[in-house]
Amino acid sequence: MEKDQPNDNILLARRSLEDIDGYELIDDWQFDHKKNKWYIKFSLTLDAQIEGKFTTNWLAFVHEKYPAGKIKIYPSKENGIEHTYLHQEFNQNTVDGIQWRTGAPCLEEPLKVVGRDNSVEEPFGSAPGRLRWYIERLMTWIHLASQNMLIPPGDPFEVPPIPATKLSNILVTAEDSKTFGFWSHHFGKSGIFYFTSIGKKNNLDVVSFFKVGKEPLKYEWGEKIPLNLGNGILGIWVLANEVPVFSQWELPQTFDQLKNVLRAQNIDLAESIKTLADTLRSSKNPLLLVGFPIPEFVGGKSCQIHWLGIRLPTLSSNEAKPPNGFRTNQIGRWRNDLKVLRNDLSLRWVETENWSLEEFSRRSMLDEQITSMAFLILGAGALGSVLVEQLAKLGVKNITLVDGDVLKGGNLVRHSLGVDDVGEGKASALQERVNNAIPYASAKGINEYFPTKVPEDIDIVIDCTGSDEVLSAIENYNWPENDIQFYSFSFGINLQKLFVYKKGSIHDFSYQDFTTQLSPWGEKDYVEHPGFKLPKEGIGCWHPAFPGRFDDVTIWSGIAVKEIEKGVNCDAIDGVSTYKIISDDDGSFSGIIKDSL
Amino acid sequence: MAIVNSYFNDFLSSISLQQSHIEDLKLGHITLRDRLLAYDGLKDIIVATFLQGSYRRATAVRPHADNRADVDLIVVTNLSSDTITPVEVVKKFIPFLEKHYKDKYQINGRSIAIELSYVDLDLVITSAPSEVELTSYKSAENNLITDDRMITEIENLVYKASAEWKLSPLLIPDRDVREWTRTHPLEQIRWTQEKNSRCSGHYVNVVKAIKWWHRIHSEELPKYPKSYPLEHLIGTNCPEMIDSVAEGFTFSLEAIVANYQDTVARQEVPFLPDHGVPEHDVFKRISATDFSQFYSGIKEAAKIAREALDETDIEKSVNLWRSLLGTRFPEYSGGSSNKGGFIPPSNPTTPQRTQRFA
Numbered sequence: 001m002e003k004d005q006p007n008d009n010i011l012l013a014r015r016s017l018e019d020i021d022g023y024e025l026i027d028d029w030q031f032d033h034k035k036n037k038w039y040i041k042f043s044l045t046l047d048a049q050i051e052g053k054f055t056t057n058w059l060a061f062v063h064e065k066y067p068a069g070k071i072k073i074y075p076s077k078e079n080g081i082e083h084t085y086l087h088q089e090f091n092q093n094t095v096d097g098i099q100w101r102t103g104a105p106c107l108e109e110p111l112k113v114v115g116r117d118n119s120v121e122e123p124f125g126s127a128p129g130r131l132r133w134y135i136e137r138l139m140t141w142i143h144l145a146s147q148n149m150l151i152p153p154g155d156p157f158e159v160p161p162i163p164a165t166k167l168s169n170i171l172v173t174a175e176d177s178k179t180f181g182f183w184s185h186h187f188g189k190s191g192i193f194y195f196t197s198i199g200k201k202n203n204l205d206v207v208s209f210f211k212v213g214k215e216p217l218k219y220e221w222g223e224k225i226p227l228n229l230g231n232g233i234l235g236i237w238v239l240a241n242e243v244p245v246f247s248q249w250e251l252p253q254t255f256d257q258l259k260n261v262l263r264a265q266n267i268d269l270a271e272s273i274k275t276l277a278d279t280l281r282s283s284k285n286p287l288l289l290v291g292f293p294i295p296e297f298v299g300g301k302s303c304q305i306h307w308l309g310i311r312l313p314t315l316s317s318n319e320a321k322p323p324n325g326f327r328t329n330q331i332g333r334w335r336n337d338l339k340v341l342r343n344d345l346s347l348r349w350v351e352t353e354n355w356s357l358e359e360f361s362r363r364s365m366l367d368e369q370i371t372s373m374a375f376l377i378l379g380a381g382a383l384g385s386v387l388v389e390q391l392a393k394l395g396v397k398n399i400t401l402v403d404g405d406v407l408k409g410g411n412l413v414r415h416s417l418g419v420d421d422v423g424e425g426k427a428s429a430l431q432e433r434v435n436n437a438i439p440y441a442s443a444k445g446i447n448e449y450f451p452t453k454v455p456e457d458i459d460i461v462i463d464c465t466g467s468d469e470v471l472s473a474i475e476n477y478n479w480p481e482n483d484i485q486f487y488s489f490s491f492g493i494n495l496q497k498l499f500v501y502k503k504g505s506i507h508d509f510s511y512q513d514f515t516t517q518l519s520p521w522g523e524k525d526y527v528e529h530p531g532f533k534l535p536k537e538g539i540g541c542w543h544p545a546f547p548g549r550f551d552d553v554t555i556w557s558g559i560a561v562k563e564i565e566k567g568v569n570c571d572a573i574d575g576v577s578t579y580k581i582i583s584d585d586d587g588s589f590s591g592i593i594k595d596s597l
Numbered sequence: 598m599a600i601v602n603s604y605f606n607d608f609l610s611s612i613s614l615q616q617s618h619i620e621d622l623k624l625g626h627i628t629l630r631d632r633l634l635a636y637d638g639l640k641d642i643i644v645a646t647f648l649q650g651s652y653r654r655a656t657a658v659r660p661h662a663d664n665r666a667d668v669d670l671i672v673v674t675n676l677s678s679d680t681i682t683p684v685e686v687v688k689k690f691i692p693f694l695e696k697h698y699k700d701k702y703q704i705n706g707r708s709i710a711i712e713l714s715y716v717d718l719d720l721v722i723t724s725a726p727s728e729v730e731l732t733s734y735k736s737a738e739n740n741l742i743t744d745d746r747m748i749t750e751i752e753n754l755v756y757k758a759s760a761e762w763k764l765s766p767l768l769i770p771d772r773d774v775r776e777w778t779r780t781h782p783l784e785q786i787r788w789t790q791e792k793n794s795r796c797s798g799h800y801v802n803v804v805k806a807i808k809w810w811h812r813i814h815s816e817e818l819p820k821y822p823k824s825y826p827l828e829h830l831i832g833t834n835c836p837e838m839i840d841s842v843a844e845g846f847t848f849s850l851e852a853i854v855a856n857y858q859d860t861v862a863r864q865e866v867p868f869l870p871d872h873g874v875p876e877h878d879v880f881k882r883i884s885a886t887d888f889s890q891f892y893s894g895i896k897e898a899a900k901i902a903r904e905a906l907d908e909t910d911i912e913k914s915v916n917l918w919r920s921l922l923g924t925r926f927p928e929y930s931g932g933s934s935n936k937g938g939f940i941p942p943s944n945p946t947t948p949q950r951t952q953r954f955a
Contacts, residue, residue: 004616011603011606011607011927012930014603015604015927015931016930017603017931018599018911018931019599019911019931020931024600025603028603128931
């Protein structure tokens with residue numbers, strides 16, 4: 001269906017470009033049905049001191065509902081830029097019939113910007129202003145690109161973009177400052193590595209182990225990513241000395257280009273593959289990892305290895321007949337390999353992500369002092385299920401979870417587990433959920449009630465059972481001799497209160513102490529809720545259930561985390577504290593305060 | 598010189614026929630043609646039908662708010678000018694009109710006007726001048742000349758259909774003078790198409806813009822020349838070396854001013870031979886007084902257009918164009934942020950304003 005006319009804002013946007021120096025409209029708005037966007041074609045002429053005047057053509061795409069929606073500007077195929085520069089998507093050619101190349105410069109906020117021109121901020125919502133803002137930035141970008149000044153020292157370093165790929169796989173590594181120390185002795189070398197494919201679509205290729213001469217490098221993954229050295233999948237790694245790009249910031253697109261770029265760094269890629277090829281013969285489309293050191297900031301010292309993945313063509317099998325004149329030996333097989341590792345072989349780049357804990361921690365996690373502790377969580381009910389996941393997401397790796405309950409439908413209203421888990425042991429089902437929550441978690445679920453045998457190397461015990469029977473069992477349990485902190489969290493009526501009980505050493509814990517300290521709070525809670533009776537779990541059931549909402553569970557779980565953090569970070573922690581939700585006169589939520597007797 | 602091409606683009610789309618007008622026109626002329634070809638008393642004498650008029654030439658501007666768009670339908674008949682009089686020809690169509698368009702038609706000198714609620718149709722009955730021409734028109738049906746589309750929608754029309762375009766003029770029964778007169782609507786279409794491509798596609802837009810200028814200033818201008826005669830005058834004077842509608846507009850007006858200075862001084866009206874029928878003067882009915890007054894208006898407009906064209910400040914230029922072309926010409930909207938250029942990088946990037954994360 002033909003789109004009739006762009007909206008008035010789109011027309012206005014384009015009119016307001018007319019007085020940008022050097023701008024000229026080539027083709028007026030047209031609708032692209034594939035992108036579902038309107039686009040104009042225009043040229044920009046810059047007068048650079050060195051090169052003189054030069055003109056480049058571009059296509060700007062806007063959303064039908066402009067000034068809302070994203071704005072993207074692509075180089076035109078005709079008289080557009082052909083290389084890839086910094087702050088730009090990989091600038092690939094496109095199929096016939098498409099007028100643009102793929103290399104859209106990154107012009108928008110936040111951060112991934114050329115925004116250091118101290119110019120005005122993006123005028124969201126302004127029809128005359130927004131497109132104009134992009135095109136003025138584009139002019140700046142072109143100018144800086146032409147002067148090789150796109151990033152001044154001190155700017156965040158940006159790895160080169162990979163060419164668009166049809167592969168949906170993501171290659172996962174875990175590089176940080178520690179592994180960088182290891183790699184710093186191995187620039188220019190190559191070897192094999194192991195990876196495991198995980199994910200719902202089996203599309204995450206997670207590297208677990210590098211063979212580097214005799215000393216290996218093993219990533220510290222959690223339970224989700226097994227090491228699998230026996231039957232894991234193999235690939236080849238090559239560690240370059242610097243970013244393997246040519247002409248500005250462009251990754252090689254053919255095998256030949258890659259060889260040349262690496263040869264310039266005194267690395268013989270073909271030789272590296274040849275040496276290791278025999279280990280890869282059973283792998284379908286083996287992975288080649290090309291690594292290089294990167295700094296955090298432009299001009300700074302390198303501090304991390306970045307790996308890029310390439311899917312190679314499947315190498316010849318051991319049985320394949322070598323070309324005439326060659327024997328069935330390594331040389332003969334390599335001759336066969338060269339038929340697929342052609343110079344003009346188009347490289348299939350794989351997207352990579354660095355999942356190191358150091359990278360994850362940039363988004364903020366708990367201190368290593370806590371995350372390195374081994375947790376024992378007793379009770380996998382509402383509070384336990386949320387708390388255990390929060391701890392894992394915050395970086396706690398070693399978690400043992402004990403609960404003999406089986407998940408029931410009624411639990412779903414305030415438990416982190418879901419419909420598929422009904423009928424399963426809460427502890428084992430949570431083990432799976434927590435290990436999936438983050439690749440560093442090593443959670444273990446024990447589908448039994450405490451007391452039961454728990455691991456010896458425990459640093460901290462958290463009671464989330466709300467059960468006096470368990471507290472009594474804790475007192476009587478034969479805990480290992482080492483220091484073990486103890487926390488017990490429980491809720492008041494209607495989940496309006498959280499009771500926190502802490503003991504610096506579990507060896508000093510007594511059930512008597514607990515009841516002595518907590519009973520005045522319990523009494524106060526009952527006084528504040530006269531006539532309170534536990535409702536039945538359901539119609540036709542004698543068993544009582546305590547009322548309370550999931551949103552309150554998550555609030556209290558968050559506070560429990562902060563109490564644990566506070567406890568671990570200071571010495572004298574013994575005691576009880578209570579938090580309560582306060583409400584306005586009409587009963588609506590007003591805040592949370594520490595309660596007093 | 599300020600470039601205001603996109604202002605012109607938006608102005609032109611706001612004065613061109615809207616999709617709804619075009620749908621109305623199509624419905625009107627297709628219904629009329631289908632009825633003609635199905636009508637027992639007529640279907641045997643109709644050889645071909647095709648469209649003409651400003652709609653077909655893509656020079657139509659939007660009708661006034663309470664007016665309808667109009668389209669001309671040419672009907673080529675096998676009635677011979679030797680055996681039948683113009684009055685008799687029209688008579689043959691009356692039963693048809695009575696049946697389908699009762700109380701909605703009016704017989705004019707050279708055509709039959711049909712006024713429907715949504716569209717005005719002009720039915721032009723013609724006769725092919727010879728048997729050979731008759732055959733050619735017949736074979737040309739279903740070909741490009743009978744195409745409904747505007748010429749700007751058809752690429753290389755001239756070349757593709759060149760055989761058909763070589764047809765001779767048709768004969769029109771003129772009731773007022775009671776004789777057959779020559780007409781060549783196809784040549785007008787062909788001429789316009791060719792002119793438009795020689796003017797890099799700007800010509801039809803120049804015509805529309807000047808027609809619109811004429812409408813905006815109708816109070817200060819004489820009623821005539823307008824519509825086709827005005828278009829013809831523009832066509833005769835519009836230079837081909839134009840890079841934009843703004844240039845075409847200005848240069849055309851300036852050419853008119855230069856070319857007819859003497860004519861006006863002599864209190865005369867120029868002779869403008871029709872395309873395809875050169876003995877016809879398109880300006881035959883224009884009076885010298887009207888032309889002189891019209892000429893003054895053009896002269897004044899040419900001055901402002903030149904000023905607008907040469908102005909380097911876009912805002913000023915846009916305001917001048919608005920004084921010529923009215924409020925459909927968009928208001929100035931640029932200059933929102935810093936003017937062009939760039940500031941070289943100084944400091945590393947720092948996050949700005951509210952950095953929210955999700």
